[in-house]
Amino acid sequence: MSDESSSPQQILLVTGMSGAGKSTALETLEDLGWEAIDNFPIRMVPDLLSRNEGSAAPLAIGVDARTRGFVPVEIRAQFEDLSARPDLSVGTLFLDCTSPEIERRYNETRRRHPLAQGRPVREGIRAERELLAPLRKWAQMVIDTSGYGRNHLQQAMRERFAQGQTGSLTITVTSFGFARGMPPIADLVFDMRFLDNPHWVEDLREQTGRDRAVAAHIEADPTFAPAFAKIADLVVSLIPLYAAQGRAYLTVAFGCTGGRHRSVFSAETLAARLKDEGYEPTLIHRDLAARAADTVEGPVP
Template sequence: MKQASESASGPVILIVSGMSGAGKSTALEVLEDLGWETIDNFPLRLLRPLISTEASPDTRLAIGIDARTRGFDPARIIELVERALPSSGLRIDLLFLDASSREIERRYNETRRRHPLAAGRPVREGIKAERELLKPLRARAPTIIDTTEYSTNQLQHAMREMFGKDAPEDLAITVTSFGFARGMPPLADLVFDMRFLANPHWQADLREQTGRDAPVGDFIEQDPGFSSSFNRIRELVLDLVPRYADQGRAYLTIAFGCTGGRHRSVFTAERMAAALHDAGYEPSLIHRNLDAPVTDATEGVSAKRS
């Protein structure tokens, strides 16, 4: 793998090309997540006019071009790269995605997609023709990623290492509480069921209060199962959060549920948000069912637990 040069200030246009099946689409998706504007299969005849208008200081534009692109011509692409607009400070880089012919053939056979240059012939013939066509472009590329041994996840990681230095590094964390009786949150990544704790709803003086009120919090903390369980959950979450960030996740939702979503889940979510804040994160906190009606039917029939 050739390494990308250190990022410089000023506008940058990155042409992303390479062998079909080597990971161009994945590379563009990662760049988009990193804050780049991305265009795939952009007509080559429109490339020069586009480049001439994209010289603003904050330009980070990635353009996907390969053998499927109308008017594809490696020589013209190389000419554009070599004739960047020095007066505007515009820099045009070239990223080439490659993989062994055997691995590309395996990927095409696995997905049963047609190779763009096969034209009714076996996949290997299309791969051979494309490799010959792209030879000058590969030789010119300052950055080459060979994805032969890469999973999709490994390619994503490599792209973030190369191009993510100027991207926001914060993982957007949301901590939410909810009531199982009112449905599961559809987008939660981690869900913890707090219904094993004594339910404050069945305490007459606590029923109308919520997990944000001190008397309810005191009641929940007195439950013998709360302290040890919460400590384990906190340790697990604090261990997992940086692992999610390392995988390139932009968002993480941690959900705590109880029966009605007003007491146990609210208190635990508040505690978890505080723990994450103490660890240096800035989580958002959402209580989905905090203002839901208070009803015995929702909470179940037990006088002590639900």
Template sequence: MADDAAQSPQRVLLVTGMLGAGKSTALRELEDLGWESIDNFPIRLLDRLLTGETQDHPLAIGFDCRTRGFVPQDVMDQVRQLTDGDAVSLTTLFLDCAGNELERRFNETRRRHYLAQDLPVMSGISAERELLAPLRAWADVLIDTSEFSVNDLKQTIRDQFAQTAPRAMTVTVSSFGFARGKPPTADLVFDMRYLDNPHWVPGLRELTGLDAAVGEHIEKSAIFASSFAKMRALVLELLPHYAEQGKTYVNIAIGCTGGRHRSVYTAEKLARALREGGFSPTVLHRNLASRAAELVEGGQQS
């Protein structure tokens, strides 16, 4: 057994990409997943780092255009040499993001782009994108974080790079408002906007789907009982198959217009049904604390 362990290849993940695209967040999440993480590592020293005994933990190494000695073609050549044998199992992750979103992030944090110097932020972003183009095309895994929140990126990293050892599947049921954007990492999305909107019912606007009065209003709908039964049956049928395919996380998103009434009630009801079916879902309500607003809720028929 000791000989088998010694022959196991060192699992290495190189994490790179555009500045502001989420490298630090990805590395912190990988560390929480059991990876040993190193950021801003001089990539030219990679072969020295991996020389010697195989590490017990997988290794995540972050670098970007600020890293000393960073030349994309040299990085690719070095990785090819390291992976010629069986000692290293290496994957490259590239984090990308749209230019306008990167510009917004830099302006919001008031940080200067490394390649911009005294030029506008977008000049640095454009120069960096041109520099990294070969590395982006060559990377094994590409994640575009343009529409991601921090939590969305963390969830994606967990889905992609959690340890491969068997573990219980994590099921999340979340509510959200379409008017405030769809969750980008959902596996299943259900739209509850076919139901009457409690926002326009006197006495219910300031309440949420956690309040009994809102639930009673939704349950009165002639279509709700039959449609929910089909939703419940579909989810309970699919979850075991997701588990068979080795999926570690399943995210079920339920939306309505504002994310405060119909989606919240339905998410809670579905979570109870899943618990009865033997699962242990986590329930999240993304927009529950959002202010009730008519401009968000739209017309009375929305």
């Protein structure tokens, strides 16, 4: 028997709430070299694995309430049996999301919830959450995508499932708006609301921290340069310390009120500094596409 065949094949069950991002998760796994199958009939999983026997490629199997034969307790029992096989390394990932956020996503896309059956979306969500409770409790990994955009979920999947990246620190720099909620995953959070807010300059309101005029406005604030220099120096000094402790991932988040101006410029500037230091950070702007709104920013100062 070859060394390759003696290594257990990775099998990942991907499930969770409809609208929580399962399709994005599976697409990202495919990009990472996994074989991914969505809504595969549960009763055919053993046959699939027997046909795939000897394969070294990791396999992700997506199931949810739409899947034929979807009975959570039976799925759990079936995958627990697979876990006992020495030729397989079985994991479970559950994608969750708050009910109001799922309802918002369905209302935006005008898609029908699979369990609504002509009822309001929220009733379908409630029924699905009750149905999936055994799987969520059992899952080895749970990712809450409530505050995630598509890019953020893709990054979270890459951090957890990219092959051959052990031993190096994956750095993510993200911007966000406090008015739209804190990011669910962040190791270092810097509040940039002490800076003068470009939102209240009419010509800058619809622009973002990526635009030169907004950047010039922020840089003209006398508090920016000394404060940011200290923040950047702190982050640069901490990175090797996190790496020395065996950390695989580090997320640095910059927040402002709406997540479109000050936090975006700060994240862009730190990412550039880290590249100068020889790192390759991933840059994510969570709320960049959000509409500029006085109701979010608050009253005119």
